[in-house]
Amino acid sequence: xxxxxxxxxxxxxxxxxxxxxxxxxxxxxxxxxxxxxxxxxxxxxxxxxxxxxxxxxxxxxxxxxxxxxxxxxxxxxxxxxxxxxxxxxxxxxxxxxxxxxxxxxxxxxxxxxxxxxxxxxxxxxxxxxxxxxxxxxxxxxxxxxxxxxxxxxxxxxxxxxxxxxxxxxxxxxxxxxxxxxxxxxxxxxxxxxxxxxxxxxxxxxxxxxxxxxxxxxxxxxxxxxxxxxxxxxxxxxxxxxxxxxxxxxxxxxxxxxxxxxxxxxxxxxxxxxxxxxxxxxxxxxxxxxxxxxxxxxxxxxxxxxxxxxxxxxxxxxxxxxxxxxxxxxxxxxxxxxxxxxxxxxxxxxxxxx
Numbered sequence: 001x002x003x004x005x006x007x008x009x010x011x012x013x014x015x016x017x018x019x020x021x022x023x024x025x026x027x028x029x030x031x032x033x034x035x036x037x038x039x040x041x042x043x044x045x046x047x048x049x050x051x052x053x054x055x056x057x058x059x060x061x062x063x064x065x066x067x068x069x070x071x072x073x074x075x076x077x078x079x080x081x082x083x084x085x086x087x088x089x090x091x092x093x094x095x096x097x098x099x100x101x102x103x104x105x106x107x108x109x110x111x112x113x114x115x116x117x118x119x120x121x122x123x124x125x126x127x128x129x130x131x132x133x134x135x136x137x138x139x140x141x142x143x144x145x146x147x148x149x150x151x152x153x154x155x156x157x158x159x160x161x162x163x164x165x166x167x168x169x170x171x172x173x174x175x176x177x178x179x180x181x182x183x184x185x186x187x188x189x190x191x192x193x194x195x196x197x198x199x200x201x202x203x204x205x206x207x208x209x210x211x212x213x214x215x216x217x218x219x220x221x222x223x224x225x226x227x228x229x230x231x232x233x234x235x236x237x238x239x240x241x242x243x244x245x246x247x248x249x250x251x252x253x254x255x256x257x258x259x260x261x262x263x264x265x266x267x268x269x270x271x272x273x274x275x276x277x278x279x280x281x282x283x284x285x286x287x288x289x290x291x292x293x294x295x296x297x298x299x300x301x302x303x304x305x306x307x308x309x310x311x312x313x314x315x316x317x318x319x320x321x322x323x324x325x326x327x328x329x330x331x332x333x334x335x336x337x338x339x340x341x342x343x344x345x346x347x348x349x350x351x352x353x
Contacts, residue, residue, distance in 0.1 A: 045339035069197035076164035173197035
């Protein structure tokens with residue numbers, strides 16, 4: 001009898017265990033059929049508003065100053081330098097006689113040539129009268145006339161040589177180099193001096209492709225130099241190279257008005273400021289809003305439902321930390337400037353500016 005009770009108890013325990021296991025499995029199945037609701041996560045981002053503004057062109061370049069004109073003074077005749085009429089640093093005027101080459105031998109040659117020309121002129125007159133009276137041949141008259149013309153040309157040539165013996169300044173300016181001294185022999189074409197004209201000065205700078213298309217011929221430029229703190233020199237663009245160099249830079253020349261009060265000397269290091277306000281109202285956004293390079297630019301735009309959409313844009317000129325947007329955006333829209341790495345189309349965001 002006792003054994004029967006034990007068996008009954010064991011069977012009851014097994015039944016209870018089975019019931020408990022079935023109830024546990026049902027709970028698991030129910031949980032799987034009713035999953036917990038997933039809570040949506042909003043990505044924190046920073047945004048900026050698309051604005052419309054007048055562009056401020058901001059280009060500052062460095063360069064060296066060169067004289068408006070620089071001319072080499074060359075001897076135009078051979079001989080001994082008889083006189084030097086200038087000193088290093090002298091201010092000279094165009095046409096001023098700077099030196100004289102000894103022309104005494106040319107003077108003697110001129111006297112001989114003029115005497116010969118005078119004699120041939122009388123001969124030409126005599127033979128012309130004889131030819132008129134049929135006392136001389138035409139051939140003899142033509143010979144005398146040719147000799148006379150040659151004598152005239154010789155006189156003219158010697159006179160030019162005497163004139164060339166006086167060497168004149170080709171331009172206004174300052175004597176920066178003195179190459180010869182009085183008493184030395186010089187061949188024709190020898191360098192006597194160098195004159196630089198600093199009434200105006202010239203600045204050459206190199207601009208990139210994006211910069212050169214933002215300036216124009218005649219544009220005003222402010223030029224400054226460390227040697228004159230706080231002083232601005234007015235300049236104007238006088239030349240824009242039509243062709244880039246090997247580094248894809250374009251040479252630009254600026255002519256600067258020079259003054260005796262604050263004289264800019266050749267070789268001075270200067271700054272050329274092309275900054276100006278344009279007349280264009282353009283859309284701008286911060287440069288960091290672009291998710292790709294400027295070549296393949298796009299931005300994340302925040303919609304009214306706080307979800308973002310990736311939109312391609314066409315960028316334009318860069319202005320410090322901002323960039324012009326030529327198409328793809330409208331004024332007042334918001335673009336993501338920070339947190340783009342965690343975004344994709346349709347992501348819900350939370351603005352944390």
